Amino acid sequence: MPKKLKKEKNQTAISRRDMLKLGAAAGAATILGPTILTSRKSTVYAQGTVAEPVLCPPTPVPQSPPHTPFVDNLPIPSPAVPQLLSPAPTETANTLNGEAARDPHQRWAEFTPAVTYQLELKAGTHQFHRDYLPTYIWGFNGQYPGPTILNAYGVPSLVRFKNSLPTTTTSFGTNKTTVHLHNAHTASESDGFAGDFFNTGLFKDNHYANAYAGIDAFPGNFPKGDSREAQFTMWYHDHLMAETANNNYLGLNGTYLLYNDKCPPWEFSSPGSIRLPAYYGVTDIPLFLAQKRFCATNATTGRTEAFQVVGAAAPSTDKFIVNGKIQPKLEVRRRKYRFRIINTGVVLPFTLSLHGPDGVQKPMTVVASDGNLLLTPADCSATSGFPLLDVNVSSRMDVVIDFSQFSVGQSVYLKENTQTPQFVSSPTPPDPAPGVPIGTVMMRFDVVGNAVIPDTPPIPSTLTDFPPIPAASSPPFEWGFRFIPGQADGNNFRVSHSAIPEDNASHVATFLPFDPFRVDHAVLKGSTEEWIIRNDTLAGNWLHPVHIHFEEGRILERTVCTVPSATGCLPANRTPVTMPPWENGNNARRDVYPVPGQHRLKIRLAFRDFVGRYLIHCHNMNHEDAFMMVRWDIVESMAELRQRREQINAERIARGEAPLYRKEDLG
Numbered sequence: 001m002p003k004k005l006k007k008e009k010n011q012t013a014i015s016r017r018d019m020l021k022l023g024a025a026a027g028a029a030t031i032l033g034p035t036i037l038t039s040r041k042s043t044v045y046a047q048g049t050v051a052e053p054v055l056c057p058p059t060p061v062p063q064s065p066p067h068t069p070f071v072d073n074l075p076i077p078s079p080a081v082p083q084l085l086s087p088a089p090t091e092t093a094n095t096l097n098g099e100a101a102r103d104p105h106q107r108w109a110e111f112t113p114a115v116t117y118q119l120e121l122k123a124g125t126h127q128f129h130r131d132y133l134p135t136y137i138w139g140f141n142g143q144y145p146g147p148t149i150l151n152a153y154g155v156p157s158l159v160r161f162k163n164s165l166p167t168t169t170t171s172f173g174t175n176k177t178t179v180h181l182h183n184a185h186t187a188s189e190s191d192g193f194a195g196d197f198f199n200t201g202l203f204k205d206n207h208y209a210n211a212y213a214g215i216d217a218f219p220g221n222f223p224k225g226d227s228r229e230a231q232f233t234m235w236y237h238d239h240l241m242a243e244t245a246n247n248n249y250l251g252l253n254g255t256y257l258l259y260n261d262k263c264p265p266w267e268f269s270s271p272g273s274i275r276l277p278a279y280y281g282v283t284d285i286p287l288f289l290a291q292k293r294f295c296a297t298n299a300t301t302g303r304t305e306a307f308q309v310v311g312a313a314a315p316s317t318d319k320f321i322v323n324g325k326i327q328p329k330l331e332v333r334r335r336k337y338r339f340r341i342i343n344t345g346v347v348l349p350f351t352l353s354l355h356g357p358d359g360v361q362k363p364m365t366v367v368a369s370d371g372n373l374l375l376t377p378a379d380c381s382a383t384s385g386f387p388l389l390d391v392n393v394s395s396r397m398d399v400v401i402d403f404s405q406f407s408v409g410q411s412v413y414l415k416e417n418t419q420t421p422q423f424v425s426s427p428t429p430p431d432p433a434p435g436v437p438i439g440t441v442m443m444r445f446d447v448v449g450n451a452v453i454p455d456t457p458p459i460p461s462t463l464t465d466f467p468p469i470p471a472a473s474s475p476p477f478e479w480g481f482r483f484i485p486g487q488a489d490g491n492n493f494r495v496s497h498s499a500i501p502e503d504n505a506s507h508v509a510t511f512l513p514f515d516p517f518r519v520d521h522a523v524l525k526g527s528t529e530e531w532i533i534r535n536d537t538l539a540g541n542w543l544h545p546v547h548i549h550f551e552e553g554r555i556l557e558r559t560v561c562t563v564p565s566a567t568g569c570l571p572a573n574r575t576p577v578t579m580p581p582w583e584n585g586n587n588a589r590r591d592v593y594p595v596p597g598q599h600r601l602k603i604r605l606a607f608r609d610f611v612g613r614y615l616i617h618c619h620n621m622n623h624e625d626a627f628m629m630v631r632w633d634i635v636e637s638m639a640e641l642r643q644r645r646e647q648i649n650a651e652r653i654a655r656g657e658a659p660l661y662r663k664e665d666l667g
């Protein structure tokens with residue numbers, strides 16, 4: 001035991017930036033080699049001419065400059081424009097012409113890209129408010145939020161992510177990247193695995209089949225796969241190990257929407273359509289939520305720079321941002337609108353409600369959670385029993401707001417209920433509506449007239465149907481999300497795991513930091529597993545929004561421990577927790593599973609169509625960067641499963657740990 005503790009201490013002493021170096025060095029065979037071969041290509045891409053930021057000192061923590069509420073219009077992120085790529089995309093990585101190393105695209109011939117895009121990661125400036133000077137950002141095509149990709153199921157796409165980030169920077173970003181499309185059904189080599197980062201000067205082609213999960217089970221369908229698996233609202237973002245928070249805070253994220261017969265990009269009647277508000281940027285609008293803090297405006301540099309609020313000992317933010325603006329306004333007509341709310345981080349949940357000019361709460365109808373249509377729509381309102389809409393980091397909540405309930409000339413407010421209210425100006429302006437302090441308002445909707453485009457019909461009472469929950473092929477696999485007391489900030493979150501249910505000892509003993517080359521669980525393609533997600537940290541600590549790449553799941557059960565225990569809740573002490581209809585597995589599918597202290601969630605996942613490396617991690621970006629993330633793999637065959645599980649056991653025994661898999665679990 002003393003030996004093991006010593007080893008763990010050494011491992012946890014690794015800094016986050018050391019981990020990046022380790023990732024590059026340990027991956028020399030697969031990552032560094034091709035990088036060296038192609039590094040001369042870095043001069044192909046001209047670096048931006050944006051002056052690097054002059055950051056303000058870390059102490060004292062500045063108060064952001066004041067702003068006038070509701071003077072900027074809500075920006076609509078521009079749609080990405082398809083373009084032909086040169087060099088043309090290839091199945092195997094085109095490392096001789098500047099592509100980063102990767103495994104060959106899976107199912108390339110089956111899903112030949114019909115549309116291609118290029119998004120260039122580069123420095124830029126962005127004005128977050130009329131009263132501010134421009135702020136240094138990193139963005140896709142230099143813009144924040146990045147361009148919105150609009151595409152359809154059945155139309156395979158390829159996005160070339162070109163890393164033109166500065167070779168040196170005075171910002172708090174790290175100029176390597178890997179881009180995850182959350183939570184597309186994507187082959188591993190295009191999934192933005194956190195260890196698959198590549199350097200500035202290189203590009204990487206991510207191939208998106210835009211097929212539903214279940215391709216192999218429904219080979220005759222068009223679009224391929226099981227249409228009940230459709231997801232509509234996704235977002236793409238930097239997923240660089242140990243630096244995701246910084247790079248996202250700088251602006252490396254954008255929206256990716258998929259359409260199909262059920263949700264086409266139009267509102268008129270068409271076969272299969274449920275006729276939700278659908279005109280992008282007009283009646284169907286992404287709301288990209290974020291928090292920031294800013295330095296004092298610097299007249300010499302001509303900038304109002306962002307203050308670093310991520311990393312060790314992070315101070316809190318004091319401005320709420322929607323689509324890149326502080327407290328914007330949006331003119332709306334008296335009709336229904338769909339808003340696709342996305343929490344882009346970095347670490348706090350938004351807890352939202354809608355209020356009329358009299359301050360009274362008004363309903364928002366939730367139609368989708370994490371991109372998946374709900375079985376039946378559900379109101380977030382004062383009378384529904386669920387008055388607040390929790391949007392954890394990376395979760396998406398699609399709501400329909402019917403502005404026909406208001407009169408022309410009235411204003412409506414989107415309120416944040418749990419975070420410290422933002423600083424607006426001093427003295428604080430009066431409340432815009434009774435019980436709605438100005439600092440709590442995310443944005444304002446101004447009802448300016450009757451509908452011009454005819455309103456959509458009432459929201460159907462049934463939006464979709466779900467595939468059946470498949471039987472699990474093995475005992476539940478348990479993942480534990482743990483805060484590790486006594487460790488340095490930035491290095492104090494871990495994921496434990498065990499293949500044996502109720503095996504509390506393993507969860508206490510096993511908590512290695514993320515290592516892209518260590519596999520903590522291997523699953524068989526085509527199998528279904530029940531996973532338990534548990535947070536044994538005592539209540540009062542963080543809620544962890546756990547994200548599982550690649551497949552959607554349904555929460556079958558949520559319990560809280562009535563006799564709190566840091567070492568594992570006894571079964572007799574677990575009591576069910578009522579879940580809102582946008583979380584309950586009877587009505588909702590998810591890919592972000594919020595797990596507060598002393599909670600246990602039971603979910604079931606099928607692993608289909610592709611193989612390779614995937615992730616389970618907390619999506620609080622500071623937490624995933626502090627190593628609350630592990631790799632799990634999907635393998636092709638029973639023989640490979642057995643070999644990989646034996647290898648995992650052998651590596652654990654070599655570390656002085658108990659084997660993970662029993663003989664009967666080896667496959």
Ligand SMILES: [Cu+2]
Nearest residue numbers: 544618620623
């Ligand atoms: Cu967390």
